[in-house]
Amino acid sequence: MAHEHKLEIFRGLVKFKSNIQKIWGVLIFLSIVTAIEVGLGIVKPEVLTKNYFLGMKLLNWIFIILTLVKAYYIAWDFMHLRDEKSSLRRAVVWTPIFLVSYLIFILLFEADYIYNVFKDSFLAWNF
Amino acid sequence: MDTTVTTGSDENVWGGGNQPLNASYGKMMMWFFIVSDALTFSGFLVAYGFSRFKFIETWPIADEVFTHVPFFHGNYPMYYVAFMTFILIMSSVTMVLAVDAGHKMKQNKVIFYMFLTIIGGAIFVGSQAWEWATFIKGDFGALETKGGRILQFVNAETGERAALADFSKTLPEDRTKHQSYNGIWYQGEGYQTSYSLNEVIEGFKANPNILIRTELISEEGEKTLLSRKESLAKLKDATMVVEGANLIRNEYGSRLFADFFFFITGFHGFHVFSGVVINVIIFFNVILGTYERRGHYEMVEKVGLYWHFVDLVWVFVFTFFYLV
Numbered sequence: 021m022a023h024e025h026k027l028e029i030f031r032g033l034v035k036f037k038s039n040i041q042k043i044w045g046v047l048i049f050l051s052i053v054t055a056i057e058v059g060l061g062i063v064k065p066e067v068l069t070k071n072y073f074l075g076m077k078l079l080n081w082i083f084i085i086l087t088l089v090k091a092y093y094i095a096w097d098f099m100h101l102r103d104e105k106s107s108l109r110r111a112v113v114w115t116p117i118f119l120v121s122y123l124i125f126i127l128l129f130e131a132d133y134i135y136n137v138f139k140d141s142f143l144a145w146n147f
Numbered sequence: 148m149d150t151t152v153t154t155g156s157d158e159n160v161w162g163g164g165n166q167p168l169n170a171s172y173g174k175m176m177m178w179f180f181i182v183s184d185a186l187t188f189s190g191f192l193v194a195y196g197f198s199r200f201k202f203i204e205t206w207p208i209a210d211e212v213f214t215h216v217p218f219f220h221g222n223y224p225m226y227y228v229a230f231m232t233f234i235l236i237m238s239s240v241t242m243v244l245a246v247d248a249g250h251k252m253k254q255n256k257v258i259f260y261m262f263l264t265i266i267g268g269a270i271f272v273g274s275q276a277w278e279w280a281t282f283i284k285g286d287f288g289a290l291e292t293k294g295g296r297i298l299q300f301v302n303a304e305t306g307e308r309a310a311l312a313d314f315s316k317t318l319p320e321d322r323t324k325h326q327s328y329n330g331i332w333y334q335g336e337g338y339q340t341s342y343s344l345n346e347v348i349e350g351f352k353a354n355p356n357i358l359i360r361t362e363l364i365s366e367e368g369e370k371t372l373l374s375r376k377e378s379l380a381k382l383k384d385a386t387m388v389v390e391g392a393n394l395i396r397n398e399y400g401s402r403l404f405a406d407f408f409f410f411i412t413g414f415h416g417f418h419v420f421s422g423v424v425i426n427v428i429i430f431f432n433v434i435l436g437t438y439e440r441r442g443h444y445e446m447v448e449k450v451g452l453y454w455h456f457v458d459l460v461w462v463f464v465f466t467f468f469y470l471v
Binding site for chain 2: 044
């Protein structure tokens with residue numbers, strides 16, 4: 021069970037002396053990200069709620085991207101995928117990413133279609 | 148030492164001495180489970196997205212639903228959920244520390260960190276139970292229309308939400324709850340609200356400073372507020388009083404919102420609960436010295452993977468239920 025730990029995060033920008041230090045470092049990073057999310061959720065700056073990208077508010081894009089960032093560090097450092105063989109890492113990570121992207125694409129498009137049916141067709145539901 | 152080639156007859160690739168992807172059988176199976184469970188959760192969350200996109204203009208605003216913090220009165224959107232997130236991440240950290248101590252064969256440290264992890268998990272499950280109780284109890288009360296839409300009330304002077312108790316009249320009605328034993332056996336009333344529809348309507352007519360708020364979200368991202376005249380006209384559509392939430396109807400808005408809330412956070416809470424149970428089992432194994440005798444603490448690492456996965460799922464639930 022001799023485990024080698026890779027102690028660099030942010031692509032080598034920050035390098036920790038020991039695995040324990042790295043864990044605390046990642047905790048601080050995750051807490052900061054969560055604090056930013058909650059802060060933005062409470063303040064809701066108008067610049068971010070008024071502007072849209074691909075039909076979604078910029079604020080929501082920021083939330084989703086920050087969530088993926090958090091997910092990356094939980095998987096890479098807490099679940100120590102960083103220390104696993106790259107083949108295991110790829111099998112674990114890309115399988116759900118592929119399947120879930122497809123599911124998101126197909127269901128959200130369908131939902132948007134139904135939204136338009138509810139909105140434009142001769143169908144009353146909001147009464 | 149990935150490049151080492153073993154030539155012994157028991158140690159070759161087909162002889163059983165080989166570990167594919169350098170992960171032991173148990174760890175590999177845990178990863179199998181995690182990937183399939185991740186797909187299950189994705190299915191639930193995407194289904195939530197489906198329903199939300201379907202009713203994108205009328206979906207409840209999470210900030211207005213989850214506004215409570217235990218022991219405090221007032222409007223504190225999201226603070227408590229943020230606290231819960233922090234607790235779960237923190238218990239993930241103590242879990243990594245336990246795994247790390249296990250690699251170094253430090254039994255007492257593993258015990259200590261496993262203990263902290265279990266406490267963190269228990270706090271989280273307790274918080275979620277509290278969150279559910281608050282959600283089910285409801286806070287302001289609302290009316291439901293013929294079409295199953297929700298009408299909420301706002302005080303025109305302050306702009307704050309108005310509770311049914313703030314304006315409803317108490318009329319001399321004595322409506323008793325219909326129990327299944329004193330009528331047709333298959334007909335019973337689930338729950339009786341604190342005010343009847345008539346009392347709310349009369350109270351609304353008597354208080355000119357109360358307005359109705361519909362589910363529709365305006366351009367500004369807020370629920371539409373009707374004028375007094377529109378409110379009185381809208382009031383005619385109301386068919387029943389709704390207080391709190393259940394699987395059939397809820398006072399917060401779209402019925403699906405409560406269904407998905409119960410289902411997704413419930414399924415996640417069940418994962419946390421079973422994670423705590425598994426952690427407790429491993430915790431006692433560590434105390435008994437099972438892994439000391441076995442020579443390695445890989446079992447702690449495996450339950451650790453599960454525990455981090457539960458944390459990972461919460462990060463997504465937090466975003467899609469409370470933030471977006």
